[in-house]
Amino acid sequence: MDDMVRVFCVGVGGQGVLLASRLIGETALLEGLRVSMSEVHGMAQRGGVVETSVVLGKRYSPVLSDGEADIMLAFEPLEALRGISRCHSESVIVVNSVPIPPFTVTQGGQVYPEIEEIEKHLKDLVSKTFMLDALRLARDAGSERSLNVVMVGIVAGMGCLPLKKDSFFQTIKKLLPPNLVEVNIKSFDLGYVVGRELTR
Amino acid sequence: MRELITAGKGERLFLLGNEAIVRGALESSVAFVSAYPGTPSSEIIDTFYELRKEAGLRVEYAVNEKVSVETAAAAAISGIRSLVAMKHVGLNVAADAFMTLAYVGVRAGMVIVSADDPSLHSSQNEQDNRFYARMALVPLLEPATPQEAYSMTKAAFKLSEKFSVPCLLRTTTRVSHARGVVMFESKPAEIKPATGLFEKDPMKYVVVPMVGRQLRLKLLDKWKAMEEESSGSELNFVEGDGSWGIVTSGVSYLYVLDALEELELIGKVKVAKLGMTSPFPSGFIGGFLEEINKLLVVEELEPYIEEHVRGVAHEVGWKGVVCGKDVIPRAFELNVPIVKRAIARFFDVNVGEKKIFAVPELPARPPNLCPGCPHRATYYSVKKVFGDDAIYPTDIGCYTLGLLPPLKMADFLICMGSSVSTAGGFSVVQDKPVVAFIGDSTFFHAGIPGLINAVANDHRILLVVLDNSTTAMTGHQPHPGVSMTKEGRCEPKVPLENVIGACRVKKLEVVNPLNVRRAIKTFEVLRQELIDEPGVYVVVSRSPCPLLERRVTRKKQMVYFVVDDSCDGCGRCIDELACPAFVREDGLVSINRLLCIGCTVCAQICDSIKPVKIKKK
Known part of the structure; x- marks a missing residue:
């Protein structure tokens, strides 16, 4: 099962987690790889946690359990920490550093951990943890809403996915309405460049 | 999703299990589809609805699951292939129709999709609907992947037609909401507009006792034939080798394969994968048992297969060891680690335990009513008037989230429509005021009989219909009373007021919950009237779901709200309204500009909250 890559995506409703995972999945199909994916729908628009798994290669279960994620794409720092049980010591973790405090924090008096603390906690367990302001990259590309595509661009640029850049572009053109293609290609590219630098 | 129609033979798409079912049905010449939405089944009806014109299908959003089965039954008996889809608990609603439709049978293929929800991701229970097939005496197929969801939908139509009974296709969340590569075996059929032919034959179609007796005997004959079919079905197959055996079905099959791979047992264990589990393939399993001496049954939820297997083992005098729910949990979903540990334990092989990172204690992120949700405003007003003393039976929809603190406006819930009927029950067995909440779609689905019952039995309740003009959750x-669909504004076909008025309630009021003062006034008057003249009172609290309204009207936000310097940090806005846009920091409250949708409610309850106009660009 050496050629298997299991990606766990996690974020908050509205961040485009589902589309990010589909982007990886459809690109894998385009390249003729075995791929499956699992989503949990239902509460996505109501501020809850959204989780998906994308599994490339020789593996049957579309769902990831504890210790099974080779890559964790976390769109939000708190959710990255909550997702740590899915990872193992050799995982690669990419975290968007911009927090979205839940109402239990903004109103309920619970404490949101310091971002640096979160990063340290993740890094102590998983050395290949990379935290960065991906929302800024999306803004630079022209739309905060393309955060999801930036995130996929980063892991693709890091060389963690056995998928070609051109294939991602084709999938972006296929999945997104024509007026959003340009900004998303730009977002993917920005993420890709940053990802490549991270692994240098 | 046009590709579901246009993609040809041999093409491959990355599909949700639910989308794969749609394609399988299109290839099977389905011409009539009806459903009431429910997670995890909703994408089936939504996809059909989107494709209906191009595919030439009759697609209906039904008022509830029972109605969907009954309408489709008429199609099926008129020679039109049909499909209905529902969440597992939807089949409870449809059970009356379903059980006797099995007696009457069908003249064209009819597939009933039951999407079960182990682990209760978005349901009130995790019942195992495989027992429904056994109880109704109909065939049951259990796909494991989107590819199988596609091919088994086609098989289900064939079985239904072969035995002229409806066929149950049972998915679970991890099949319906899995995405996988699906390769198509053929093209979608050219579908002709649904013109059926109903031939009168009351001695077959009108189930009075004397007809029912005949049909019951006929169904038992069919059941025998189906048993043979099941044992010879290609949907049940054996892989691997050795004297150890595993029987499994549905998504659990995938967990078994991965677990065997990790335990380096692949090929060393015989795996019987069951695709057709009703009638139970006893002959097939009898043959399988002869080849092994130890058997593990891996299935989610109830020991449905296990009990059948034990029966077969007893009958054929098998001397081996069977194990199932002794090592496989009965509650909640399975996964690879659970199955791996069970296999290792039962067959006594080594399992290398991985170290799992512990998750520190973190602030939770539960789902919540959206900023600007009109339900929150209704709850605020009702609570102002009735306080914590009243009993608040509630119902199924977004508004159930009102159970969370600080609103805490939900006291009792069992199923769709239970708000009204249980409220009536509470009102006669105890003395506190009873205020029930039900959504507009849920009211049409299952609330109307409860309301009529309350009026007829002189119950003493206030029913608040939370009308956001959609089935939001x-x-x-859409539903019969909507004034707005994804496609635009429309006139309600069955206005709520007309239905409620016709139930002869004591009084019906319509309020806009975003006008807080008037809403509170209305509830105050009604509270007194409930005491002075006990009876059934109804308020329709009407304001469209902002998520839908923004999408339909494309209306730009004109205003947002801020907290000015006069805020003394009393926190009443958070303690009583708790809109997620509020942020409490260092004893003061502010409003998150990105979350505020300008609903105005908070500014009506606190003078320190002021509007800011959004300048046009």
Whole structure:
């Protein structure tokens, strides 16, 4: 099962987690790889946690359990920490550093951990943890809403996915309405460049 | 999703299990589809609805699951292939129709999709609907992947037609909401507009006792034939080798394969994968048992297969060891680690335990009513008037989230429509005021009989219909009373007021919950009237779901709200309204500009909250 890559995506409703995972999945199909994916729908628009798994290669279960994620794409720092049980010591973790405090924090008096603390906690367990302001990259590309595509661009640029850049572009053109293609290609590219630098 | 129609033979798409079912049905010449939405089944009806014109299908959003089965039954008996889809608990609603439709049978293929929800991701229970097939005496197929969801839908139509009974296709969340590569075996059929032919034959179709007796005997004959079919079905197959055996079905099959791979047992264990589990393939399993001496049954939820297997083992005098729910949990979903540990334990092989990172204690992120949700405003007003003393039976929809603190406006819930009827029950067995909440779509689905019952039995309740003009929770599907669909504004076909008025309630009021003062006034008057003249009172609290309204009207936000310097940090806005846009920091409250949708409610309850106009660009 050496050629298997299991990606766990996690974020908050509205961040485009589902589309990010589909982007990886459809690109894998385009390249003729075995791929499956699992989503949990239902509460996505109501501020809850959204989780998906994308599994490339020789593996049957579309769902990831504890210790099974080779890559964790976390769109939000708190959710990255909550997702740590899915990872193992050799995982690669990419975290968007911009927090979205839940109402239990903004109103309920619970404490949101310091971002640096979160990063340290993740890094102590998983050395290949990379935290960065991906929302800024999306803004630079022209739309905060393309955060999801930036995130996929980063892991693709890091060389963690056995998928070609051109294939991602084709999938972006296929999945997104024509007026959003340009900004998303730009977002993917920005993420890709940053990802490549991270692994240098 | 046009590709579901246009993609040809041999093409491959990355599909949700639910989308794969749609394609399988299109290839099977389905011409009539009806459903009430419910997670995890909703994408089936939504996809059909989107494709209906191009595919030439009759697609209906039904008022509830029972109605969907009954309408489709008429199609099926008129020679039109049909499909209905529902969440597992939807089949409870449809059970009356379903059980006797099995007696009457069908003249064209009819597939009933039951999407079960182990682990209760978005349901009130995790019942195992495989028992429904056994109880109704109909065939049951259990796909494991989107590819199988596609091919088994086609098989289900064939079985239904072969035995002229409806066929149950049972998915679970991890099949319906899995995405996988699906390769198509053929093209979608050219579908002709649904013109059926109903031939009168009351001695077959009108189930009075004397007809029912005949049909019951006929069904038992069919059942025998189906048993043979099941044992010879290609949907049940054996892989691997050795004297150890595993029987499994559905998504558990995938967990078994991965677990065997990790335990380096692949090929060393015989795996019987069951696709057709009703009638139970006893002959097939009898043959399988002869080849092994130890058997593990891996299935989610109830020991449905296990009990059948034990029966077969007893009958054929098998001397081996069977194990199932002794090592496989009965509650909640399975996964690879659970199955791996069970296999290792039962067959006594080594399992290398991985170290799992512990998750520190973190602030939770539960789902919540959206900023600007009109339900929150209704709850605020009702609570102002009735306080914590009243009993608040509630119902199924976004508004159930009102159970969370600080609103805490939900006291009792069992199923769709239970708000009204249980409220009536509470009102006669105890003395506190009873205020029930039900959504507009849920009211049409199952609330109307409860309301009529309350009036007829002189119950003493206030029913608040939370009318946001859509079925919001499942993805904004329409219902008979909507004034807005994803496609635009429309006139309600069955206005709520007309239905409620016709139930002869004591009084019906319509309020806009976003006008807080008037809403409170209305509830105050009604509270007194409930005491002075006990009876059934109804308020329709009407304001469209902002998520849908923004999408339909494309109306730009004109205003947002801020907290000015006069805020003394009393926190009443958070303690009583708790809109997620509020932020409490260092004893003061502010409003998150990105979350505020300008609903105005908070500014009506606190003078320190002021509007800011949004300048046009």
